[in-house]
Amino acid sequence: MAGKIKDEDIALVRERTAIADVISEHVTLKSAGGGNLKGLCPFHDEKTASFNVSPARNVYFCHGCGAGGDAIKFLMDHDHLTFVESVERLAGRAGLQLQYVEAGSAPVRQTGQKQRLIAAHAEAARFYAEQLGSPGARLAREFLAQRGFGREEAERYGCGFAPEGWDPLSKHLRLKGFTAQELITAGLSREARSGSLIDRFRRRLLWPxxxxxxxxxxxxxRKLFDDDDGPKYLNTPETPLYKKSHVLYGVDQAKREIAKQSKVVIVEGYTDVMACHLSDVPVAVATCGTAFGADHIAVLRRLLLDADGYGGEIIFTFDGDAAGQKAALRAFEDDQRFVAQTFIAVGPDGMDPCELRMAKGPVAVRDLVADRQPLLDFALRSVIQRFNLDTAEGRVGALKATAPLVAKIKDRTLRPEYARKLAGDLGMELETVQRAVGAAAKGVVEPPPAPARKILAPDSAEALVEREALKLALQQPALAGPMFDAVGAEVYAHPTYAALRAAIADAGGASTASGGVVWIERVRETCTDPAAAALVTELAVEPLRLDGEPDPRYVEATVVRLQLPALNRRIADLKSKQQRINPVTNADEYLRLFSELVSLEQHARALRDRGASRW
Incomplete structure (x- = not known):
C-alpha cells in the first residue's frame, strides 16, 4: 500500500514553487505596491479586486472571502484536488521526484484520480494525433485543408482522428496501464451491452x-462520414475533469494575450478559434457545445481583471441571422455581469472567422474584430427590426420591447444617451421614450405608449371642421361642389364622418347635385353605415358655423382646414421615417424624404394662410 509523501519533499515543493506563477495561470495579477500583487478572487464573485498575492512569502489571501494559503492550498481549492494531487502537480512543474513512506522496500508514486484522468487524456491526445496521418484519416485531413489548415496548424492545436473500429483507443490505453473504470470515468470509453469496453469516438476529426x-x-x-448517424459535433460528456459550462476552447493558448490586451473575442467553433489565432487575433476562445453562460463569464472576468477601475473588451462574433440575433440578446443579458465593455462583430455576408480567413485572408479577420460595434446597439436593432416602424402601432410595439433593454444598462450615465438614440431610431419624441425607459427601470411591465392617432371626439376642433364640411356638401352642394369633392374620405379622422363622406362620393359627389330633399335622400340611401345614415338628416338642417350665407371663400377655408390635420400627420410620419435613416449609408432615400418634407411643409403653410381668413 502506497503511503504519504515525505515531509522533506513537501517542503521542497513549497520552496521550489513560485506562487505567482501558479495563480497567474488562473487569475490576472497586477501590481498592488510593496512587491505584492492583486486580482479578482477566483473563489467568489467580486467587482473590486481583493485577492492579494505575496510572492516574497509565497502565500495568498482574499480580503473579501477570507480564502488564503500557499500554492498547494490554492490548487486544492481551485482545481478540487486532494493534498497529494496538488503536491504531485507542483512537483511535476518543478521537475522534482517525490518519495513516499510506508510503501514497502521501494518508493512508490501514488497519484490521485484526477491526475490519472489527466494522464489518460494526454495519452489519448497523442494517440489521436498520430492517427491523423493514417490512410483512414484522409477525410479529416481534407476537412482541415479545405479550411486553410495544414499539418503545422493541425499539430499546433493537437488535431487528431478517431480511427475505424470499436476499441482501438481503449486497447491502447489499457496497455498503458489505465483501468477500464478510469477510461469510463474519463469519458474516453464506454461499456457496451456485452460488457466489453468500446471507444466513445469513432471515425471523427478531433480537437483536444x-x-x-x-x-x-x-x-x-466532428462528423466526417455520411453514414455516421451521430450529431455533427460530439463532445466529451460531463466528467470529474470536463464541465462544459466552465470550458472555453483555446483559453490555454489565449490566456496570456487576453490578460495582456484586456480583450477577449468569443467565437462559435474550434476552426474559428484557429482562424483567429492564425490571423493575429490571439485572444479568441469558444464555448464547447453549450451556450455562453455565467460560469464562462467567471473565467473571463478573472483573466480580464474585470473589476472597478480596470477596462476591457468582450467581443462576441455571431451570425447576423435569427439564431445569431437571439444569441446576441442572450449575451446582452450576460453583459450586465461584466464591468468591461461588450461588443459584437458580424462578418460580411454573415461569414464566420474561419470562412472569412479562407475567402479574404487574415486581414479580413482582424478587420472584423476592429469593426466591432457595441452589443447594445446590435441588440436594439435586432429587436426594432421585428416591427413596422411606418405605423404608429409598430413604433409603440418597438418602444415597449426596447425600453427595458435601455433600462438594464449597468452604467446609468449611458441611459440618457441611448434613450436619445432610441428616440431617433424609432422616430418618436424624446420625452415619450424617456418615460418608457424610466417606467421599465422601475419594473413597470408596460411602458407608456407613444402618442398615436386618436379617435376624434365629436366636439373636438378637428371633428367640428369635418362636420362643417359635410353640412356644406349636404346643404349647399352647388357651392361646395368641386372644392369638397377634391378632398377624399381618407382625411376624415372621425369614423362616422368618414363613412358619410364615402357615401357622398358613392352618390355621385356634391358637384353632381343641385340640393334639396332628393339629394339628401340619395345620400342617405347610399350609406352602408347606420350611424352615418342617421346623421344625414341631422346635418341637413343643422345651422352652419357662420352668420349669414356661405360663400366660396368660406367653403375654401373649411376645406383647407379639413386637409391640415391629415397633412400634419403625413409630415410627422415622414419626419419619423427620416430620423430612422442613416444619411451616410442611405443618402438617396434621406434626400428624397427631405425633399418631400420641404414640399409638404410649404403646402401646409400655404393652407394655413388660406384657411385663417374665415375660421
Whole structure:
C-alpha cells in the first residue's frame, strides 16, 4: 500500500514553487505596491479586486472571502484536488521526484484520480494525433485543408482522428496501464451491452480541449462520414475533469494575450478559434457545445481583471441571422455581469472567422474584430427590426420591447444617451421614450405608449371642421361642389364622418347635385353605415358655423382646414421615417424624404394662410 509523501519533499515543493506563477495561470495579477500583487478572487464573485498575492512569502489571501494559503492550498481549492494531487502537480512543474513512506522496500508514486484522468487524456491526445496521418484519416485531413489548415496548424492545436473500429483507443490505453473504470470515468470509453469496453469516438476529426492550465480534459469530435448517424459535433460528456459550462476552447493558448490586451473575442467553433489565432487575433476562445453562460463569464472576468477601475473588451462574433440575433440578446443579458465593455462583430455576408480567413485572408479577420460595434446597439436593432416602424402601432410595439433593454444598462450615465438614440431610431419624441425607459427601470411591465392617432371626439376642433364640411356638401352642394369633392374620405379622422363622406362620393359627389330633399335622400340611401345614415338628416338642417350665407371663400377655408390635420400627420410620419435613416449609408432615400418634407411643409403653410381668413 502506497503511503504519504515525505515531509522533506513537501517542503521542497513549497520552496521550489513560485506562487505567482501558479495563480497567474488562473487569475490576472497586477501590481498592488510593496512587491505584492492583486486580482479578482477566483473563489467568489467580486467587482473590486481583493485577492492579494505575496510572492516574497509565497502565500495568498482574499480580503473579501477570507480564502488564503500557499500554492498547494490554492490548487486544492481551485482545481478540487486532494493534498497529494496538488503536491504531485507542483512537483511535476518543478521537475522534482517525490518519495513516499510506508510503501514497502521501494518508493512508490501514488497519484490521485484526477491526475490519472489527466494522464489518460494526454495519452489519448497523442494517440489521436498520430492517427491523423493514417490512410483512414484522409477525410479529416481534407476537412482541415479545405479550411486553410495544414499539418503545422493541425499539430499546433493537437488535431487528431478517431480511427475505424470499436476499441482501438481503449486497447491502447489499457496497455498503458489505465483501468477500464478510469477510461469510463474519463469519458474516453464506454461499456457496451456485452460488457466489453468500446471507444466513445469513432471515425471523427478531433480537437483536444484543454483547461486553463493546459491539461487535456476532453475532446470535441466532428462528423466526417455520411453514414455516421451521430450529431455533427460530439463532445466529451460531463466528467470529474470536463464541465462544459466552465470550458472555453483555446483559453490555454489565449490566456496570456487576453490578460495582456484586456480583450477577449468569443467565437462559435474550434476552426474559428484557429482562424483567429492564425490571423493575429490571439485572444479568441469558444464555448464547447453549450451556450455562453455565467460560469464562462467567471473565467473571463478573472483573466480580464474585470473589476472597478480596470477596462476591457468582450467581443462576441455571431451570425447576423435569427439564431445569431437571439444569441446576441442572450449575451446582452450576460453583459450586465461584466464591468468591461461588450461588443459584437458580424462578418460580411454573415461569414464566420474561419470562412472569412479562407475567402479574404487574415486581414479580413482582424478587420472584423476592429469593426466591432457595441452589443447594445446590435441588440436594439435586432429587436426594432421585428416591427413596422411606418405605423404608429409598430413604433409603440418597438418602444415597449426596447425600453427595458435601455433600462438594464449597468452604467446609468449611458441611459440618457441611448434613450436619445432610441428616440431617433424609432422616430418618436424624446420625452415619450424617456418615460418608457424610466417606467421599465422601475419594473413597470408596460411602458407608456407613444402618442398615436386618436379617435376624434365629436366636439373636438378637428371633428367640428369635418362636420362643417359635410353640412356644406349636404346643404349647399352647388357651392361646395368641386372644392369638397377634391378632398377624399381618407382625411376624415372621425369614423362616422368618414363613412358619410364615402357615401357622398358613392352618390355621385356634391358637384353632381343641385340640393334639396332628393339629394339628401340619395345620400342617405347610399350609406352602408347606420350611424352615418342617421346623421344625414341631422346635418341637413343643422345651422352652419357662420352668420349669414356661405360663400366660396368660406367653403375654401373649411376645406383647407379639413386637409391640415391629415397633412400634419403625413409630415410627422415622414419626419419619423427620416430620423430612422442613416444619411451616410442611405443618402438617396434621406434626400428624397427631405425633399418631400420641404414640399409638404410649404403646402401646409400655404393652407394655413388660406384657411385663417374665415375660421
Amino acid at each position: 480541449i484543454k483547461d486553463i492550465s493546459g491539461d487535456v480534459i476532453g475532446f470535441g469530435a
